[in-house]
Each structure stands twice: as C-alpha cells, then as structure tokens.
Amino acid sequence: MKRLSSIIPIVLCIVLPAVAVAGVFSDRGLEPVVVIVENGDADLFARVRAILEREGAGIQLFPPSAALAHAPAGIESAFAGLPVRVERTPEGLAGAGLDAITHRLLAGRLAPPASAAPLDIDPDYVRRMLSNDIRRPDPAEIARFDPKIAGPNRLSAGEMRSRAPDQNSEFLIGSVVVNVIFAESDGPIENWTDQEIADALLAISNGLDDYQQKANWAGGVEFTILYADYVRAGTTWEPIVQGNMGDDHIWIGEVFASLGMDPMYGAYGNAHLLNEATRNAHGTDWAFTAVVVDASTSGCWQHEQANYVAYSYLGGPYLLVPYPACRFGSGDGFSHVFDHEMGHTFWALDEYEMQFGNCGQPGGYLAIANNNAHSCYDNPLSEQLPCIMNNRPITRPLPICMYTAGQIGLWDENENSIVDLYEIAPTVQYLDIPGIPKDTIYTGNYVVAARAWNDPVENENPEDWEGRGVLRLHYAPRLARGWYWINNGITEDLNPSDRAWDESREEFGFLFEGLEPGYNTLNIRVENHVGLRGEATEEIYYIGLRYYQVAVNVDLGFHEITWKTAEETFGASFDLFRRDLTAGGGEELLATITESASVGGGRRHFVHVDDDIEPGHEYFYRVVGSFELDIDGEHREFEYSTDEFGATAMMPLADHLASHIVPNPTPGRTSFTVNVPRTFHDPTNNTTRVVPDGGISYARAATELRTHVDIGVYDVTGRRIATVYDMLRFGGPMTIAWDGIDRNGRPVTPGVYFMRIKAGNEETTRKLVILR
Numbered sequence: 048m049k050r051l052s053s054i055i056p057i058v059l060c061i062v063l064p065a066v067a068v069a070g071v072f073s074d075r076g077l078e079p080v081v082v083i084v085e086n087g088d089a090d091l092f093a094r095v096r097a098i099l100e101r102e103g104a105g106i107q108l109f110p111p112s113a114a115l116a117h118a119p120a121g122i123e124s125a126f127a128g129l130p131v132r133v134e135r136t137p138e139g140l141a142g143a144g145l146d147a148i149t150h151r152l153l154a155g156r157l158a159p160p161a162s163a164a165p166l167d168i169d170p171d172y173v174r175r176m177l178s179n180d181i182r183r184p185d186p187a188e189i190a191r192f193d194p195k196i197a198g199p200n201r202l203s204a205g206e207m208r209s210r211a212p213d214q215n216s217e218f219l220i221g222s223v224v225v226n227v228i229f230a231e232s233d234g235p236i237e238n239w240t241d242q243e244i245a246d247a248l249l250a251i252s253n254g255l256d257d258y259q260q261k262a263n264w265a266g267g268v269e270f271t272i273l274y275a276d277y278v279r280a281g282t283t284w285e286p287i288v289q290g291n292m293g294d295d296h297i298w299i300g301e302v303f304a305s306l307g308m309d310p311m312y313g314a315y316g317n318a319h320l321l322n323e324a325t326r327n328a329h330g331t332d333w334a335f336t337a338v339v340v341d342a343s344t345s346g347c348w349q350h351e352q353a354n355y356v357a358y359s360y361l362g363g364p365y366l367l368v369p370y371p372a373c374r375f376g377s378g379d380g381f382s383h384v385f386d387h388e389m390g391h392t393f394w395a396l397d398e399y400e401m402q403f404g405n406c407g408q409p410g411g412y413l414a415i416a417n418n419n420a421h422s423c424y425d426n427p428l429s430e431q432l433p434c435i436m437n438n439r440p441i442t443r444p445l446p447i448c449m450y451t452a453g454q455i456g457l458w459d460e461n462e463n464s465i466v467d468l469y470e471i472a473p474t475v476q477y478l479d480i481p482g483i484p485k486d487t488i489y490t491g492n493y494v495v496a497a498r499a500w501n502d503p504v505e506n507e508n509p510e511d512w513e514g515r516g517v518l519r520l521h522y523a524p525r526l527a528r529g530w531y532w533i534n535n536g537i538t539e540d541l542n543p544s545d546r547a548w549d550e551s552r553e554e555f556g557f558l559f560e561g562l563e564p565g566y567n568t569l570n571i572r573v574e575n576h577v578g579l580r581g582e583a584t585e586e587i588y589y590i591g592l593r594y595y596q597v598a599v600n601v602d603l604g605f606h607e608i609t610w611k612t613a614e615e616t617f618g619a620s621f622d623l624f625r626r627d628l629t630a631g632g633g634e635e636l637l638a639t640i641t642e643s644a645s646v647g648g649g650r651r652h653f654v655h656v657d658d659d660i661e662p663g664h665e666y667f668y669r670v671v672g673s674f675e676l677d678i679d680g681e682h683r684e685f686e687y688s689t690d691e692f693g694a695t696a697m698m699p700l701a702d703h704l705a706s707h708i709v710p711n712p713t714p715g716r717t718s719f720t721v722n723v724p725r726t727f728h729d730p731t732n733n734t735t736r737v738v739p740d741g742g743i744s745y746a747r748a749a750t751e752l753r754t755h756v757d758i759g760v761y762d763v764t765g766r767r768i769a770t771v772y773d774m775l776r777f778g779g780p781m782t783i784a785w786d787g788i789d790r791n792g793r794p795v796t797p798g799v800y801f802m803r804i805k806a807g808n809e810e811t812t813r814k815l816v817i818l819r
Contacts, residue, residue, distance in 0.1 A: 218456025
C-alpha cells in the first residue's frame, strides 16, 4: 500500500483531527486519579487495569500496587466491592503503603500543574549537543536475535512472541512497557537520591502523558512503567565523568549484568532481551528501555568528543538520558529530552536546525515525509512547526507536531479519525466442514465454521539496513467483537472458539439454531479495535419442519389443539397423538391433519378440536409431521415431532366459582376447575368492577387487572396443611390438581379435609375425603 505522502512529500499537508491536541483529557471532563491495589494482588491489579481501560484514558501502570489514569467523576463506583483505594489528591496517598519513590511520583502527578515560563535553549547548543542523538545498530547485533516469525503476517502487535531488537517499538499505538533503569556508579560522584529518582520519574510520567494526550483520538496509548527492580543498577564507571560516546556500551553492559543478565549479549542485546521479557510478562504490544544517569553533580558530559546530551537507537531497544538533561535541566526540560529520544525509539526523525537533513525525508511505519526539517525552512510550503523533535522553545504541554505524530504512527490522511496504520477492514469467510454439507441440512441445527482476519497495512519503514529487510514484520488490527443473526432476526453476540477477542485472526464454530424450512440467510459480522467492520453472508437451504406456539385451549366439553409451523412444510401431513394420564394406557392416534386452517405472517396455523374428553382427566398431546423427498437421487422420509404438551379437562361448575372435586373420595390425586372472576379498572371514573361470570368489560377504556387466587387445604381442626395455588392471574377458567401432598412434601393421612378456594372477593369451600 503506497503512501501518497511518500510520493509527494512537500506539497501535501495533512491536518490531524482537532481532538488530537494536548489537554483533551481535561476537555472531556477527565481528571487524574490514582487507584491503589492495597494487597498488591496480580489478579486484582489486572481487574483494575481492565476497568480503567473501559472507563478512563491516559493510563499509566505501576504494578503491582498503583495505576494512574484520567477518569470521569464517579469512577469510584466502578471499583465497588474491590479492596482498592481511589485517590485524587496528594494528601489522599498518605498511608497507602506505597514506597517512597512511588509515593512522591504519584503525588506529583496529582498536584495542580505548576505554571512555567518557556525554556529557550541556545540553537548553537542544540546543534552541538543533539546532532549525534540517533544511533543505528551494527547489522551483526540484529542478526543475533532473529525472530521466530519472519516476513509478512496477519498478526496484531500484541500477538508477537519474539521480535528482533528493532521491532520492540514499531509505532506508538497500543500498550507499552517502559523499563526505566537508574544506573549508579560505585564511585563517589554519580549517585542517586530517592528524591532525584522520584523527580526524574515524575518528569518521565508527564512526558508520557503528553504523548497519551496526542494519541487519544487514535484509541490511546497505555504505559506500564517498571523501575522498582532497576533502581541503582550498578556499574564500575562514573558514566558521565568517565564516559564518552564510544564507551557507553561498556558501562551499560555492566548495568545489565548487575541485573542478572548475561554479559555476552552486551548493552544492545540485553536491552532487547529485557524488553521481550517484560513485554510478554505484562501483555503489552511494545517495550523499550531507558537508561538514566545521575548528572546532578557532574555537570553532564564535558568531553570534547562527547558532543551529545542523550541518544536513542532508532526503533529501539534503548535510549540513554542524564538527569538533569544538561542545560535542558530537570522538570519540563528533562521531559522534553526524554520525549524527543522516545520519538526516535518509535522511528521519528529529527527536525531541529542542523548542518544536515533532508526536506521530505520519510520515516516510520508509514514512511511519512518529514516536512518540518531545517532544510525545508526556505520552502514556502514548509510547516516550521514547534515540535518535540526540533527543540524550539520548550512549553507545557510539550508540542508534538503532525510530522512527528505521523512518523510514530498517528497519521490520518483522510481525516476520518481512524489511524491510517490500522485503516483496513477485516474479512470474514465461511469454512467447509468435512462430512457436513454446507448448503443443505436435514436436522434442526446447522454446524457453522467461519474465520475472520485482518490483513495488515504494509510496513513501509525506509530504515532498511542489512538484516532489517528480511526481518520486517507487518502488523494488523486486533479483532475486538462480533455478531451473527439469521434472516432478519435478533442479533446475537459472537465469540471466538477460544472465547477471547485478542488476535487479528479468529475462528468460530457453533450450532446455528432457529432455521426456517427453505432458504435462510446466515450473517456474521466482525469489528476490529479501531471500529472497522467486515461481514459475510451464507445462504442455507434447510429441509425440515419447525413448530411454533403449540398449545391446548381448554373449554367446557372440548380441547382445541393448535400449532404453527413455518410456511414451508414440504407437503407434510401431521399425526396428532393423545395420551389419557388419568385413565392410564398408551398413546393413541387422534387425527391426521393435512391442511392448515390459515396461512399468514410466514406461518401456517393448524387446529384440531378434541371433544371426546372426560371432565377432570389430564390429557397429553403430541404432533408428528412427516413428508418424503428425493434428495440427490435418493428417496428420503423425514419425521419431526413436537414435545408432549397437555391440559386437564374442565369440569362443570357447581356454583359460580368452582366445580366439584373429582375424584372424591380419592386415594390422593384430585382435580377441579375454578372460574376466576375478571376484574376491570375504568380510568375515566376511577372505578373497579368484578365480572364473575366472565363477561366483557363495561367500558372501552377499562383495563383488566390480575386477581389474587388462593387455594388451601385444611384439616378438621382448621389448620392449613397445604397450599395448592397462591398467585395473581387474569380471570377465566383454570383446571388444576392437588396430589395429596402436604406443605412438608409428605402424603396426608386418610381422613376428611376441606379445600377453601378464594379468588378476589369470591370464596367457596369443598369437602374432600382421602382414602389410602
């Protein structure tokens, strides 16, 4: 995919969306909060992270005990029931059990921002001290760490389990581990205090926040900042007093060795190995390492041959920066230098005034042209923007211009608020399953197999020194969610076979129920994590019957059995079977029905009246539909049955409320019919009327109300021994049974009992004799 900006590097000027400016978190009503996991539990910390990812923005994690985020008011409710603290002020951190460095760092982030005058750095100093701040590794260093997966692929950033050293930080989108190593000599000069470490971390955190504000429109960046195990990592050198550009790899190699890493891999190799280990441990997309040295008393590098303040390997794996950052100082000045070097780590190029440079030089994953370099300044179309990569007057928030943003991956050429690096929609494909026909089935369920994937936007990074061309990888958006539906039915959530949306390629397998006989349309849609969707449709021809709304309507002297099917029945006939539970015996064929009573709404409606019934008897019915078809030259017979469904035959009423109890006397089970009065409320005059005979309402505006029905069994002493029915229901006849069991689940003893039937204000009593 060739980028237009690489072909016409000077005249094309793209403007990022307005929401990409720093300060967007506060503009959205989000303010900094610190969430403290009081017991340091890793699982709980993961839950806190997930909640913040859902509710907040600009997340910085300090595992295992603290997380910093910009969150809305009321975020506390999202953590209800969890053993965590949510604090918004420095004072609130007191007694939280944080170590001194972390406490000072987070207190600084929660404190009101201090106003600071712009820091203007002498251009000559910048040219002299930052002209050598980009490093590229020796090809042999890269060749040592061949990744397990090489060449084009369809993987999202987080899926990579092994990368070359220059592939730990391809673009600044997603989640990033930042390993901050505070190197300390065993000599008397360059030694850290806790306050200096906290101040340096605060400046780093503020600088990272500037990038997070910039990336907010693109889905954001999340940082996991690790330093607790790297404080005062030892070396025998005084890195600044003794160091120069040619010797840094020696003492930095000692620093990694002091952390227990193998000296044979040196500074470059061990930085990569540390990145890989921490990236995998914390489940992030990217990782890089920052080595920070104490310049509080040494006056920074003074050697003639040094000629630098800080440097970074272009694309990683590490950067080196002093604190304070020489004449850039501490605070915002240090944040600026750190962000500048981190920009190189994610492939951004320099833009400051210097003796070399190429106007329009492409950089980064998308090869975005650098139209803000010094050599562009005489061009009337050049931008000449203040930027983190050209070190113009330093202000807060730190300026991250469009060209730097583009080279680190935040580029939106068509201004649709979807980052170009991920602007490619996913694909969905149905799969054949061996042994299962894809287009015709003979059962009620259809086995579906499908695959969805996201192709990557091509990696056009022009940094193609020996080795990188072979190892270049292409990264695709992660798939985030999916749905499926039949015809125009209800949309259901779709889950991958592994139950996790965490890769750029997912597979699905499930039973698809609810197919209509005849043609069906199966639809699957997936969405990637930047909101782009892909969809696939499959047409399925289902041979079979489906039943809907099978029921028995009970009336005095007959049962009306009804069922509905789909409109397509393939000429089926329907056998209706009946079983008399009260009389005993097996199932009998009651009738065969070949014609539907009506057709409408895509359904056929079948009706049969059973008038050969005995009052009080319980009947169960079952419908069996059958048809024959020739399929692929083979004659086949199909038979589909409903489940049994039943009702108790109504008994004539002895009075206006209830029938007699049948049988009576009884060895246990008995049944009876209750005619529940219908109650209506007329809102026009706010009156309620009971119609005990089942008549209609007396006013068009009247609304039927439910009536409380209570049926209890009492012994001769008046003690209630069983409750047969106690519910609200609409009026009309109902036939129910009592099985002779008391409220404790035991059969009642033989004798005389009384059943009291109450429905609304109506009441009657029936005498009942139990024989054993």
